[in-house]
Amino acid sequence: MSFKQLYMNRHAVHKFGGKEGPPISKEMENELLEAARWAPTAGNMQPVRYVVIRDQETKKQLQELAAEAKQISGYWEPRFRDGGVWGEVNDLIQPELLIAVLTIPTEVPPNTQNYAVDMMGAAITMEHMWLAATEMDLQVGCYCHWLTEKVKVLLNVPLAWNLAGIMAFGYSIHVPKMSRKPLDGIVFYEKVPGEY
Numbered sequence: 001m002s003f004k005q006l007y008m009n010r011h012a013v014h015k016f017g018g019k020e021g022p023p024i025s026k027e028m029e030n031e032l033l034e035a036a037r038w039a040p041t042a043g044n045m046q047p048v049r050y051v052v053i054r055d056q057e058t059k060k061q062l063q064e065l066a067a068e069a070k071q072i073s074g075y076w077e078p079r080f081r082d083g084g085v086w087g088e089v090n091d092l093i094q095p096e097l098l099i100a101v102l103t104i105p106t107e108v109p110p111n112t113q114n115y116a117v118d119m120m121g122a123a124i125t126m127e128h129m130w131l132a133a134t135e136m137d138l139q140v141g142c143y144c145h146w147l148t149e150k151v152k153v154l155l156n157v158p159l160a161w162n163l164a165g166i167m168a169f170g171y172s173i174h175v176p177k178m179s180r181k182p183l184d185g186i187v188f189y190e191k192v193p194g195e196y
């Protein structure tokens, strides 16, 4: 698969099932984690950690937390309510493998702009896993919508660490094909136009 084919075939699924595939072996799991390990991080400080989850009970509890996060966000944002475009709770039970992506913010030196460089590194590791999974013909869900402290308690994560998100890997026929804004709406040349 060319790089272009790979990134055009990468999609986010929110629902698994309807498609069979080989079980996600330890080798496949390691391939995903290796892809993550080789992602770049600020200063090569590598502040990203991973929790591999296959336990059904943990998945069930995560699913309940995902539902709670949507319900609470729905208080302010109608799209998260039942029947809203983002109202459906993501499937965390059917996908065989979940990987929680965490960062240790103290492992990157503070910088002048207080960028969340630890989280930027985590995001790149997530995309590396996402592309590696696409090459393996796995479907992927990427979930960042959590009451993070509750997830940290469930996974025994130190309070000071960040939860970047939870990736779900499995098989699915429910693959939305999302579009993108055209380049001429998002790219400026030399300067941002306009007057202040």
Ligand SMILES: Cc1cc2nc3c(=O)[nH]c(=O)nc-3n(C[C@H](O)[C@H](O)[C@H](O)COP(=O)(O)O)c2cc1C
Pocket: 010, 011, 012, 013, 014, 090, 142, 143, 144, 145, 165, 176, 177, 178
């Ligand atoms: C930083 C980030 C956070 C995301 N959080 C969620 C999430 O909480 N729940 C969800 O269903 N999808 C989530 N997604 C998936 C996006 O909705 C999806 O990537 C986007 O709609 C574009 O679709 P595509 O990835 O299939 O091109 C997230 C993606 C990113 C990159």
